[in-house]
Amino acid sequence: MREGLQRFTRTHEFWLLIVLIVIGAGLTAADSSFFTLQNLFDLLTSYAFYGILAAGLLVVLISGGIDISFTATASVAQYVALTVAIQYGATWFTLFLMAALIGIACGAVNALFIRTLRIPSIIVSIATLNIFYGLLVFVTSGRYIYQLPDWFAHGIFWFEFEDANQISYGINLQILCLACAFLLTWILLNRTNIGRQIYALGGNPDAAQRLGFHVFGLNVLVYCYMGFMAGIASLVQAQLAQSVAPTVLVGKELDVVAAVVLGGASLTGGVGTVFGTILGLALLAIIQNGLILLGVSSYWSPLFVGLVILVAVSTTAWSQNRKHRRMVAA
Amino acid sequence: MPTGNRTARLAPFLELTHISKRFGGVHALRDVDFDIEAGEVHCLVGENGSGKSTLIKIIAGVQPPEPGGRIRIEGRDYAHLNPVQSTHCGIQVIYQDLSLFPNLSVVENIAIGRHLGRPRPVDWSGMRRLARAAMERIGVALDLDARVADLTIASRQLVAICRAMAADARLLIMDEPTSSLTRHEVDALLAVVRDLKRKGICVVFVSHRLDEVLEVAERVSVLRDGAKVGTFEARDMNDHKLATLMTGKEFHYDLTETDLSDRAVVLSVRNLTRAGDYREVSFDVRAGEILGLTGLLGSGRTELALSLFGMNPPDAGEIRLNGELLHLKTNAEAIEHGIAYVSEDRLGLGLVLEQPISSNLVVTMLDRLAGRFGLVAPAVRNAHVTRWIKELAIRVSNPENAVKTLSGGNQQRVVLAKWMSTNPRLLILDSPTVGVDISAKDGIYEIVKRLAGAGIAVILISDEVPEVLYHTHRVLIMREGRLTAEFAPHRSSEHELEAAINA
Numbered sequence: 011m012r013e014g015l016q017r018f019t020r021t022h023e024f025w026l027l028i029v030l031i032v033i034g035a036g037l038t039a040a041d042s043s044f045f046t047l048q049n050l051f052d053l054l055t056s057y058a059f060y061g062i063l064a065a066g067l068l069v070v071l072i073s074g075g076i077d078i079s080f081t082a083t084a085s086v087a088q089y090v091a092l093t094v095a096i097q098y099g100a101t102w103f104t105l106f107l108m109a110a111l112i113g114i115a116c117g118a119v120n121a122l123f124i125r126t127l128r129i130p131s132i133i134v135s136i137a138t139l140n141i142f143y144g145l146l147v148f149v150t151s152g153r154y155i156y157q158l159p160d161w162f163a164h165g166i167f168w169f170e171f172e173d174a175n176q177i178s179y180g181i182n183l184q185i186l187c188l189a190c191a192f193l194l195t196w197i198l199l200n201r202t203n204i205g206r207q208i209y210a211l212g213g214n215p216d217a218a219q220r221l222g223f224h225v226f227g228l229n230v231l232v233y234c235y236m237g238f239m240a241g242i243a244s245l246v247q248a249q250l251a252q253s254v255a256p257t258v259l260v261g262k263e264l265d266v267v268a269a270v271v272l273g274g275a276s277l278t279g280g281v282g283t284v285f286g287t288i289l290g291l292a293l294l295a296i297i298q299n300g301l302i303l304l305g306v307s308s309y310w311s312p313l314f315v316g317l318v319i320l321v322a323v324s325t326t327a328w329s330q331n332r333k334h335r336r337m338v339a340a
Numbered sequence: 341m342p343t344g345n346r347t348a349r350l351a352p353f354l355e356l357t358h359i360s361k362r363f364g365g366v367h368a369l370r371d372v373d374f375d376i377e378a379g380e381v382h383c384l385v386g387e388n389g390s391g392k393s394t395l396i397k398i399i400a401g402v403q404p405p406e407p408g409g410r411i412r413i414e415g416r417d418y419a420h421l422n423p424v425q426s427t428h429c430g431i432q433v434i435y436q437d438l439s440l441f442p443n444l445s446v447v448e449n450i451a452i453g454r455h456l457g458r459p460r461p462v463d464w465s466g467m468r469r470l471a472r473a474a475m476e477r478i479g480v481a482l483d484l485d486a487r488v489a490d491l492t493i494a495s496r497q498l499v500a501i502c503r504a505m506a507a508d509a510r511l512l513i514m515d516e517p518t519s520s521l522t523r524h525e526v527d528a529l530l531a532v533v534r535d536l537k538r539k540g541i542c543v544v545f546v547s548h549r550l551d552e553v554l555e556v557a558e559r560v561s562v563l564r565d566g567a568k569v570g571t572f573e574a575r576d577m578n579d580h581k582l583a584t585l586m587t588g589k590e591f592h593y594d595l596t597e598t599d600l601s602d603r604a605v606v607l608s609v610r611n612l613t614r615a616g617d618y619r620e621v622s623f624d625v626r627a628g629e630i631l632g633l634t635g636l637l638g639s640g641r642t643e644l645a646l647s648l649f650g651m652n653p654p655d656a657g658e659i660r661l662n663g664e665l666l667h668l669k670t671n672a673e674a675i676e677h678g679i680a681y682v683s684e685d686r687l688g689l690g691l692v693l694e695q696p697i698s699s700n701l702v703v704t705m706l707d708r709l710a711g712r713f714g715l716v717a718p719a720v721r722n723a724h725v726t727r728w729i730k731e732l733a734i735r736v737s738n739p740e741n742a743v744k745t746l747s748g749g750n751q752q753r754v755v756l757a758k759w760m761s762t763n764p765r766l767l768i769l770d771s772p773t774v775g776v777d778i779s780a781k782d783g784i785y786e787i788v789k790r791l792a793g794a795g796i797a798v799i800l801i802s803d804e805v806p807e808v809l810y811h812t813h814r815v816l817i818m819r820e821g822r823l824t825a826e827f828a829p830h831r832s833s834e835h836e837l838e839a840a841i842n843a
């Protein structure tokens with residue numbers, strides 16, 4: 011236990027947690043509306059979309075790949091699934107099934123190109139981002155959907171309760187899906203042999219091949235998992251926005267990449283945890299939120315986010331260099 | 341067959357016949373027959389690029405042989421294997437690069453086989469038990485939760501052996517397991533190999549250190565240019581005969597006295613101390629001198645070398661280069677002063693494996709090759725690359741291939757070329773011939789002598805006593821952080837040096 015704690019203090023997650031607590035405490039002191047149930051609930055609801063995508067992307071990064079086409083995948087999934095639901099009717103289950111299947115199909119396209127043609131994943135996903143998005147905008151002419159089915163627009167609200175100001179809280183669709191996405195990803199990565207194979211693959215692809223890992227299968231799984239999460243996230247976002255717009259999601263992919271990388275995942279593969287990703291996302295969320303609360307113009311937000319990422323990534327790199335030097339000298 | 345005199349022959353565990361392999365234009369193996377008897381230790385030797393690793397990859401099922409070959413394992417025939425089949429037959433390979441997963445813990449690396457197959461929950465406690473049992477079998481104790489990236493090379497090697505044990509290896513193949521180990525660690529490894537043999541496990545051992553080959557092996561197979569020269573009883577062999585079989589050439593080194601006392605002192609080290617690493621170290625190196633430095637693991641040799649190269653700043657004492665007092669804080673400063681360092685850990689510090697051979701060769705020279713606007717003209721770059729490939733006789737099919745496609749020994753030559761081309765005043769070579777075959781070694785010694793002849797001061801750090809004895813002008817022995825003895829090669833013997841090292 012003691013030893014476990016000591017190990018923890020040497021991790022990236024530990025430092026993130028400290029930074030998070032410091033910034034959180036600072037914001038609480040500076041603005042009394044930050045550390046309120048209402049603000050935290052709103053944050054959780056509005057960042058659920060990013061969180062679900064981050065869970066999917068984490069798995070891709072650990073495997074040693076990258077995918078940035080997921081915002082386009084999500085746009086396609088929500089548009090198609092909700093259009094079908096409006097035309098022919100659907101239930102929660104069939105709606106989510108449709109979105110998930112569309113996401114998985116898009117992921118499979120990525121995996122196929124990456125593995126069979128051996129094109130770097132970044133290039134493939136830049137291409138598919140544009141293809142998926144281009145097709146969607148072409149077919150829909152960029153039309154929004156405002157008339158969502160009533161049951162969908164209504165959403166879900168479990169364990170509802172009210173505070174003194176009669177504001178109600180509960181488990182809504184966003185929070186439910188976010189929790190499920192992180193839980194599922196944690197189980198996949200830490201409790202199944204497939205998850206461990208994904209780590210191993212990211213750590214040393216040649217060795218994985220030599221040991222007889224099913225590398226192709228793993229790649230398909232990883233990109234389809236990303237697609238699946240994009241499908242789920244897309245509905246979560248549509249429900250919150252109460253509309254479907256083919257053009258609003260694309261452009262947000264780098265925020266997700268930022269959260270996951272901030273959380274300690276490495277772009278070279280093999281490294282990253284669900285806990286770290288949650289912290290990375292939380293840090294991103296409270297910085298953006300904090301700036302708004304402090305009345306800083308929202309134009310400053312990207313600058314701050316960029317600085318935080320740079321600092322976080324440099325400290326990790328710096329401490330790793332030091333460790334490496336010590337090893338060399340040892 | 342030269343093995344005819346063997347009496348009671350056991351049935352072979354593995355038998356290869358008519359195995360060939362081509363890579364594009366390169367004929368890596370030509371019609372090789374090879375067999376391994378149950379429970380024997382069999383060594384495979386040959387020059388760099390002679391096809392040893394390729395043969396192993398075929399046995400492991402990582403690469404298929406050309407059609408027409410046959411692989412027979414315990415009486416069953418295969419045209420080619422896949423990795424799962426070969427694992428199933430009890431074949432485990434420890435590759436030159438160890439093939440570990442640096443990002444995972446020791447437990448997971450050892451018990452990685454448990455992760456294969458159908459999707460299912462991870463059985464962490466079962467994996468720990470398996471890993472512990474594997475460590476017990478070879479009598480080592482490692483921190484099960486440590487990340488492999490944080491281990492020393494020697495410990496990583498043990499992890500790789502444990503992994504093979506955990507997979508119930510019946511044939512363990514080790515591709516140059518000793519090339520990154522010190523003498524002491526090699527002895528420990530050889531003890532493990534003997535122990536495995538007692539347990540009835542066959543071991544195939546690839547090495548360039550012929551003395552250790554003869555120490556453990558019962559039979560030795562020699563490859564030359566992809567063809568098998570023959571299989572021999574180890575007791576009929578000595579390292580001289582083996583070297584001749586491998587290369588078709590004779591090697592002979594003489595001890596001669598060279599008087600360098602009138603040459604200028606290039607490097608002068610006085611009372612250099614770094615707590616925990618070395619203490620009160622003083623010595624000089626003159627222009628044109630090759631100074632040998634040897635000692636056991638942990639004696640402080642590498643730490644001292646790193647200090648001279650600005651990577652491990654000393655606490656006290658002084659370093660002077662051509663009389664000028666240096667306070668090196670980074671290796672960039674050291675390079676600027678004309679100090680070059682060829683590291684022991686070439687994979688970690690010396691090369692960018694994914695990058696082309698040519699880029700690795702020019703990386704230290706970019707400043708000097710650059711013309712106007714700081715750009716390097718392709719013609720200048722190519723001329724430089726061609727010159728050094730020729731100079732060190734690096735065997736490449738195309739300089740634009742990634743360095744990792746080269747055989748281990750050729751990779752080492754790339755590192756050497758990279759530093760030699762900077763034309764340093766002081767060249768520090770830390771175990772430069774590790775993993776390099778005998779004729780390439782010879783080439784490297786020639787180059788070192790030529791450089792010294794041109795007035796460069798050279799420090800040659802090595803584990804191998806013959807290497808420092810025959811190829812330096814003066815030998816310093818380091819023990820527990822101090823310089824304890826000095827020898828003039830022409831007045832000393834290997835025996836005396838060994839005694840001083842282990843004193």
Ligand SMILES: Nc1ncnc2c1ncn2[C@@H]1O[C@H](COP(=O)(O)OP(=O)(O)OP(=O)(O)O)[C@@H](O)[C@H]1O
Pocket residue numbers: 363366367368386387388389390391392393394395735745746747748749750775777
């Ligand atoms: N994947 C590959 N692509 C192209 N050529 C290759 C490949 N693998 C090996 N070769 C070539 O095949 C030949 C045999 O290489 P191999 O690695 O088997 O040599 P080796 O005997 O293990 O040498 P070393 O002692 O240096 O490790 C070399 O010329 C090498 O360049």
Ligand SMILES: [Mg+2]
Pocket residue numbers: 392393394436515747748
């Ligand atoms: Mg080899």
